[in-house]
Amino acid sequence: MLKYGFALIAAPLALTASLPATAQQSPADSLSKISNHLRSMSTMTANFSQTDRSGQLLTGTLTLKQPGKIRFQYQKDANLLIVGDGKALTLIDYEVNQVQRWPISNSPLAALLNPERDLSKYGKIVPTRNPNVLSVEVNDPKRPEYGVITMVFSKKAGAPGGLALDGWVSLDSKNNRTSIRLSNQKFGVPVSNSNFNWTDPRKKSRGKR
Structure with missing residues (x-):
């Protein structure tokens, strides 16, 4: 199961087509608006559905707390968990008792989990057909x-x-592609730091980390 999580954090979403945009604000204004959103978002919870390039679908719940904390709680039969503690992303595969860890800065998710990242330096607006939708690569x-x-x-x-x-x-x-779609997003809800604890399957006697 671990390979699905790896594609998620070590790896764009066909929500919108890359076609000429109409009546949209300038790329610089769009980047500024997105940066403002990321800096303003203290917490978020949502349902997610994840699809890999083979078409396999997994679902679950996402919990985010800035800066840097995120939890992907997969459906029960997936036996997979991804947790970001502010510094690193950890993938826990309870099916095979395997744990892998990467610095958040080495993952594309740093764009989401580091609200101070300069999008004007690393981001490029992708035109969409809908003026109410913004997309950034x-x-x-x-x-x-x-x-x-x-x-x-x-x-x-x-x-x-x-x-x-x-x-x-x-x-x-x-070129491993993973798409995440969110629904039922809620912002500014109370989120305890304990949400980003996890049980190490390799040494159960150690309990939660």
Whole structure:
């Protein structure tokens, strides 16, 4: 199971087509609006559905707390968990009792989990057909091995910065593509740091880390 999570964090989402945009704000204004949303979003919870390039579908719940904390709680039969503690992303496969860990800065998810990241330096607006939808592709040209992430936002009154994250597509250096779609997004809800604990299957006697 671990390979599905690896594609997610080490790896854009076909929510919108890359066709000429109409009546949209300038790329610089769009990047500024997205950056403002990411800086304004303190917490978020949502349902997610994840599809890999083979078409396998997994679902679960997402919990995010800025800066850097995220939890992908997969459906029960997946036996898979991904947790970000602010510094690293950890993938726990309870089916085979395997744990892998990467610095958040080495993952495309850093674009989401580091609200201070300069999108004008690493981001490029992807035109969409819908003026109420913004899409940004983020990658570090000096670190192609970190992959590419394309995030999609919709304009939503009352959401942080007037935007809501609808999902993203990640593409790793081996062209493993993973799409995440979000629903039932809730912003500013209370989220305890204990949400980002996890049980180490390799040494159960150690309990939670």
